[in-house]
Amino acid sequence: MERTFSIIKPDAVQAGHVAGILSEIEKAAFQIVAIRKMSLSKAQAAGFYAVHAQRPFFDSLTTFMSSGPIVAMVLEKPNAIADLRKLMGATNPANAEEGTIRRKFARSIEANAIHGSDGEDSAAFEIGYFFAGYELL
Ligand code: CMP
Numbered sequence: 670m671e672r673t674f675s676i677i678k679p680d681a682v683q684a685g686h687v688a689g690i691l692s693e694i695e696k697a698a699f700q701i702v703a704i705r706k707m708s709l710s711k712a713q714a715a716g717f718y719a720v721h722a723q724r725p726f727f728d729s730l731t732t733f734m735s736s737g738p739i740v741a742m743v744l745e746k747p748n749a750i751a752d753l754r755k756l757m758g759a760t761n762p763a764n765a766e767e768g769t770i771r772r773k774f775a776r777s778i779e780a781n782a783i784h785g786s787d788g789e790d791s792a793a794f795e796i797g798y799f800f801a802g803y804e805l806l
Contacts, residue, residue, distance in 0.1 A: 671749040672702060672805075673786045674795035679737035680780035682706075687740055690783060693770050694744060697756050702743040703804045711735040717798055720791070726779065733779055741799045750792055753785040 677690050694701070709717070714734035721727050744753060758769025762781055765772035775782040786792035796805070 672745045673749040673753050673792045675742050676784040677740035681774050681782040682738050686774045699744040699746045702745050703800050704742040706740050708738050709735045757783050757785050
């Protein structure tokens, strides 16, 4: 079993796509280990995306991620990290394959509906950033 971390981003929550995205995730055989609807401050978004701090889009990204409620979750299945990345589709929805979450629900490279951890180290950091051990049993 492997765990990954995911966020349904403010664009998709605002547009009423939470149930649609969770349905795709469950159809793909992920178990939802933990889930929380919440809002991020800009500082909390900056901490989460600290690895991107030097990127030109960092300020815009953290403003966007703190612009409205998100749904943070921990997902589990064998090969969860790679399988979620595949299910999400390309970062830019213009390049996202047919049948992927971003192809269906994303608006732009920034407002791209969903985040998923890109590797084991980031999954461990991201799960720990949002959830305590006692919430992950
Ligand atoms: P995510 O998987 O959450 O990881 C970093 C995010 O930065 C990414 O999804 C996009 O939402 C955003 N991002 C990546 N590249 C760009 C870009 N060129 N312009 C704006 N946002 C970007």
